Amino acid sequence: MHETDLHLDPNEASDLCRVFGPDELARRGWERAFVTVLDEATAENSIALLAHAAGAPLDEGWTAVRIPADAGIHNGKTEDAEACASHDGYVYLVGSQFGKKRGPLNAKRSWIARVSEAEIARALDDGTPAELEVVRMRFGLHRAINDALAGLDLIPLGPLGQAAYVDATIAAGELKGKRWHGTLHATDHPVNIEAAEFTADGRLLLGLRYPVTADGHPILVELENVDELFADPDAVPRCGHAWVIPDAGSPEAPVGFRALDTRDGREYDAIVGDLDAIGKNATVLADHPEGAVAESEHIRFTLDEDGPANTKVVHRFGDIRRVEGVAVDHAGHAHYVIDEEGHVALRTLVFE
Template identity: 75%
Template sequence: MHETDLHLEPNEASDLCRVFGPDVLSRHGWDRAFVTVLDEATAEDSLALLVHTAGAPLDDEWAALRVFADAGLNAGKTEDAEACASRDGYVYLVGSQFGKKAGPLAAKRSWIARVSEQSIADAIESGGRATLEIVRLRFGLHRAINDALAGVELLPMGALLQQAYVDATIAAGRQKAKRWDGTVHPADHPINIEAAEFRANGNLLLGIRYPVTADGHPLLVELENVSELFDDPNAVPRCGNVWVLGDVGGVEAPAGLRGLDTRGGDRFDAVIGDLDASGKSATVLADHPEGARAASEHVRFELPSDTDGGVVSAKVVHHFGDIRRVEGVAVDHEGHAHYVIDEEGHVALRTLVFD
């Protein structure tokens, strides 16, 4: 694999998605462009564009460009962008819906946003800001995903997770009379979204890092009404099909989703890995130390169009060995895979060239 250092601040990049058609790429002298998100920033400051000079070798002439956005009245009210996906000229960003390593769940992380590719291109060319629409969900997506997972046997929560993420969040909502009080239920699991991509039918497929099934397999949940959330201020998230990658992970090394990409239709590439990073006092690992064992892998799978969820098979494309923090994948028009990786002190883009 070829590696390129990306000089981004903050150095916490997540996920990748392809952007721009031939006209925009050609105008700038690029042949590839990807969006990544910086999860330590607010949503409006989280966008970065990774571009490659047309005709250059894939291990050379990459650049990272920050794209700042105007979020209007929602400026400064969000954090922890973890996933991105593009469709019909828009890039969608998704907050983790989770909390810090020690909890509780954070309403600032419960959101979804979109920005047009044209607005990103205009901001790059003018030096201005792109226009970002943000829907603050106030745990609405947490509620919808938990309801969708009601029929799935999940990895049991330990006492620490229950207290730090669920009980503490419920208590804070009551004590502070929050608008979202009552949305988080005592039997809920905390939800950590780290990947997203669109299905052929327009549903947004959400890749979940935590929780996983009781057998340690990763979960994907379909968000059915993405556009409605932006069009109707009273709309609430609606989730449907739940999918399980049955060949990935296991009881001794449970694995979650870290990145998603589509090769068209319902064919997907994914990065899977551990449930949380070791050595950072993560409550998830305090209850489930086995959650640190899963290695990072690039897998491929296809979802059937005639089935309402279930278990699907996945094929391993690449094993990353000792590299743990693989945060996103995008496959370009020539079939080469690009990965964004968090390493100590910097962000790396690695390219796997397939013959």
């Protein structure tokens, strides 16, 4: 694999999605471009563009640049961008909906945003912030996902997770009189979103790093009305299918989603791996030590009305654990964004 240091700050990048059509790429002298999100920043400060010069070798000619954005009244009110996906001329960003390693859940992480590719291009040209639309859901998506998961046999929520994520959040909402009080239920699972991609008909697939099934398999949940959330301030998130990838993970080494990509809305590439970062006192791993066992893998599967099928392993990363994004380009090469000690790396797997 080819590797390029992206020299991005902060050094916490998540996910990848393709941007720009052939004309815009040619205008800029590029042959491929991706957006990644920086998850130690607010939504408006999280967008970075990775572009590759036309004709350059895959381990040379890369440009990484932060894209300034303006979220208006929502500036400074979001945290923890974890996923991105492009669809119909927009890039969508998704907050984790989760909390810090020791809890509680945080309403600042409950959001979805979008920015048009035209706004990204304008920001590149004149340096002024791109207009970023933000929907703050105050655990509305948490509620919709938990309702969608109700029919699945999930990994049990351990006592530490129950206390730190669920009970503590409910208590804080009641004590502070939060508008979202009552949205969380005592029987809920905390939700950690780390992957997103669109289906061919415009539903947003959300890949969960946690929870997983009791058998250790990763879960995709469909958000049916993403555009309605931007059009109507009173719209409530509505989730449909919850799909399980049965050929990934096991009870002894469960895996959650880390990244997701598609080129046709039917065949999907994904990164799956451990349930939380090792060595950071994560509550999830304190309850489920087996959640630290699995190595990161690039898998590929199909998804239609009958669910996921034809899962195969494309690449195993071995000792490289923090694989945070995947995007397959027009030539079929797989690009990965990886958090490494002190820097963010882009690696490209060339299929001969």
